[in-house]
Amino acid sequence: MLDIFDILGPVMVGPSSSHTAGAVRIGRMARALLGEEVLRADIGLHGSFAETGQGHGTDRALVAGLLGMKPDDLGIPESFLIAENRGLKFRFYTAHLREAHPNTAVLDVEGADGGKLCLQAASTGGGRIRVDRLDGVDVSFTGIFNTLVVRHQDVAGELSRILNELSVSGINIANMSLNRDRRGGDALTVVETDQKIPQDALERIRVLYGVLSATYYEKEAE
Amino acid sequence: MALDSMQEIFDKILAENKPFWQVVRDTDVEERQVTAEASFEKMRVTWRAMLESVDTYRADRRSVSGLVGGDAQRMWDYAAARETLCGPYLQEVIATALCVAESNACMRRIVAAPTAGACGVLPAVLVPLFRRGSVDEEQIVRALYVSAGIGAVIGYRASISGASGGCQAEVGTAAAMAAGALVDLRGGTPEQIGHAAAMALKNLLGLVCDPVAGLVEVPCVKRNVIGAVNAVSAADMALAGIESRVPVDQVIDCMGAVGRRLPVELRETSLGGLAATPFGQSVKAGLEKERRA
Numbered sequence: 001m002l003d004i005f006d007i008l009g010p011v012m013v014g015p016s017s018s019h020t021a022g023a024v025r026i027g028r029m030a031r032a033l034l035g036e037e038v039l040r041a042d043i044g045l046h047g048s049f050a051e052t053g054q055g056h057g058t059d060r061a062l063v064a065g066l067l068g069m070k071p072d073d074l075g076i077p078e079s080f081l082i083a084e085n086r087g088l089k090f091r092f093y094t095a096h097l098r099e100a101h102p103n104t105a106v107l108d109v110e111g112a113d114g115g116k117l118c119l120q121a122a123s124t125g126g127g128r129i130r131v132d133r134l135d136g137v138d139v140s141f142t143g144i145f146n147t148l149v150v151r152h153q154d155v156a157g158e159l160s161r162i163l164n165e166l167s168v169s170g171i172n173i174a175n176m177s178l179n180r181d182r183r184g185g186d187a188l189t190v191v192e193t194d195q196k197i198p199q200d201a202l203e204r205i206r207v208l209y210g211v212l213s214a215t216y217y218e219k220e221a222e
Numbered sequence: 223m224a225l226d227s228m229q230e231i232f233d234k235i236l237a238e239n240k241p242f243w244q245v246v247r248d249t250d251v252e253e254r255q256v257t258a259e260a261s262f263e264k265m266r267v268t269w270r271a272m273l274e275s276v277d278t279y280r281a282d283r284r285s286v287s288g289l290v291g292g293d294a295q296r297m298w299d300y301a302a303a304r305e306t307l308c309g310p311y312l313q314e315v316i317a318t319a320l321c322v323a324e325s326n327a328c329m330r331r332i333v334a335a336p337t338a339g340a341c342g343v344l345p346a347v348l349v350p351l352f353r354r355g356s357v358d359e360e361q362i363v364r365a366l367y368v369s370a371g372i373g374a375v376i377g378y379r380a381s382i383s384g385a386s387g388g389c390q391a392e393v394g395t396a397a398a399m400a401a402g403a404l405v406d407l408r409g410g411t412p413e414q415i416g417h418a419a420a421m422a423l424k425n426l427l428g429l430v431c432d433p434v435a436g437l438v439e440v441p442c443v444k445r446n447v448i449g450a451v452n453a454v455s456a457a458d459m460a461l462a463g464i465e466s467r468v469p470v471d472q473v474i475d476c477m478g479a480v481g482r483r484l485p486v487e488l489r490e491t492s493l494g495g496l497a498a499t500p501f502g503q504s505v506k507a508g509l510e511k512e513r514r515a
C-alpha cells in the first residue's frame with residue numbers, strides 16, 4: 001500500500017531507497033528490539049545486499065541504524081567512524097540464506113547490558129522493511145506501526161494479560177501475532193499498535209508473570 | 223487505494239469542484255487520517271528538503287565508484303562562460319538534475335521522487351522556476367500534490383521500480399510527474415496535466431534499467447537530465463494545446479505492460495544494457511577486486 005509520501009519521499013540519504021534507506025531502518029529496528037546500546041554486531045548480507053551493498057553504502061547504512069540513526073541522517077556515510085568512537089564493534093560476512101528476499105540482512109547483536117538478539121529482515125522496496133525472523137522464530141512485521149515484542153513462557157492466559165496492560169493505557173491494537181519456537185517452550189508475541197506505548201505500560205508488562213523480556217520499536221515520526 | 227486512474231481524478235475535479243491538487247491532498251487526508259494542514263505541511267517539508275538537496279551541492283564530492291561527481295558544476299561553468307544552445311531555463315534544469323542525482327550517488331540527503339535513482343527530475347524543473355521568482359512556495363507545494371497524484375496512479379496501475387518495470391518506471395514516471403507539475407504551475411487545465419504526463423511517459427517508453435555494477439550512478443545521473451528535459455517539452459506541448467492521442471490511463475497501462483515484457487537482464491539486475499558493455503564489466507571487476515582486497 002503506497003501513500004503519496006511513498007511516491008514523493010522518503011527524504012533520505014542516497015543512493016538507493018532499498019539498499020540504503022531500508023538498510024538504515026533494519027539496523028535501527030535491531031537496536032530498538034535489543035533495547036540497549038549495541039556493542040557488538042555480526043552482520044550477514046544476503047543476495048543483492050551482498051553483491052552491490054558496498055557500492056550502495058548498505059554496510060554503512062546498517063551500522064548507522066545500529067547507532068540509532070534514521071534514513072535522513074547525514075551521519076550515515078561516516079557511521080563506521082562514529083561506531084568506533086562509540087565502542088561498537090562490527091563484522092560483515094556474506095550470508096547464503098534459503099528462500100530469503102534478495103535484499104536481506106541477518107544481524108546478531110549484543111548489547112551493553114549483555115542482551116542478545118538475532119534479527120533477519122528484508123528491504124522490500126522504497127525504503128520499507130519487513131522483519132522475517134527474530135531469535136529463530138518466524139515473524140512478519142514492518143515498523144509502520146509501533147511494535148512491541150514480548151518473549152514469554154508459553155503459559156495459559158499470557159496473551160490476555162499483555163493485551164490487558166495495553167488496553168488500560170488506551171492503546172489500540174493494529175496487528176498481533178503469537179509465535180512459538182518449535183524447539184523450546186517459549187513464545188514470542190508481536191503486537192503492533194496505533195498509539196505509542198508509554199514507558200509505564202512497558203514496565204508493567206515486563207514484570208508480568210511469565211514474561212522474559214519486552215522490547216519496543218517506536219515508529220518514525222512523520 | 224483511492225487514486226486508481228487519472229480519469230478518476232478528472233471526475234472528482236468536476237464532481238467536487240476542486241482543483242487537481244486538492245483532490246490529491248484530500249485523498250491523503252483520508253488515507254493517513256491527518257488534517258489538511260498536517261498533510262500540506264508535510265508536503266512543504268518535502269519541498270524544502272528538495273531545495274536543500276540543491277543548495278548543499280558540492281562539486282568535489284565523488285561517489286563510491288568514483289564515476290560520479292562534478293558534472294553539475296561543469297554545466298554551470300559552461301553556462302556562465304558562453305551562451306548555451308538550450309537557453310537560460312533549460313540550462314538550469316540540466317544542471318539541477320545533475321546536481322541532485324550526483325548528490326544522491328554521493329550519499330547526500332535527497333527526496334526519492336518516485337525513487338532515489340530518479341530524485342533529480344522534479345527538483346530540476348521546479349527549483350529553477352522558484353529561484354527566478356516566477357512561482358512561490360505555496361504554488362510549488364500544490365504542484366507537488368499534482369505530481370504525487372500522477373505518481374500514485376502510475377504506482378497503482380503500472381510500477382515505479384526499475385526492478386519490476388525498467389527505467390521507464392522510474393525516470394519515466396518522474397518525468398510524467400514533473401510534466402504535470404509544470405502544467406499546473408502555468409495554470410493549465412486538468413486535461414492538459416493529463417496530456418503532459420501521457421506525452422512525457424510515452425517518450426520514455428521502453429527505457430531499460432541497466433545500472434553499471436548495480437550502482438545508482440551510470441547511467442542514472444544523466445537519465446535524470448533526459449527525464450527533466452523531456453518533462454519540460456511535454457509540458458510546453460500540452461500548454462500549446464497539443465494532445466496525447468493515446469489517453470493517459472492507457473499510456474500508463476501500456477508502460478506497465480511493456481515493463482512486464484522487459485527481459486530480467488534489463489530490469490536492474492545489471493546483466494544487460496550498459497552494465498553488460500565492456501566498460502560496465504570492467505567497472506564491476508574493479509570494484510570486486512577492491513572489495514576482496
Ligand code: SF4
Pocket residue numbers: 339340383384385388389390392393430431432433437438439441442445490
Ligand atoms: S537505470 Fe535503473 S537504477 Fe538507474 S535510474 Fe534508471 S531505473 Fe533507477
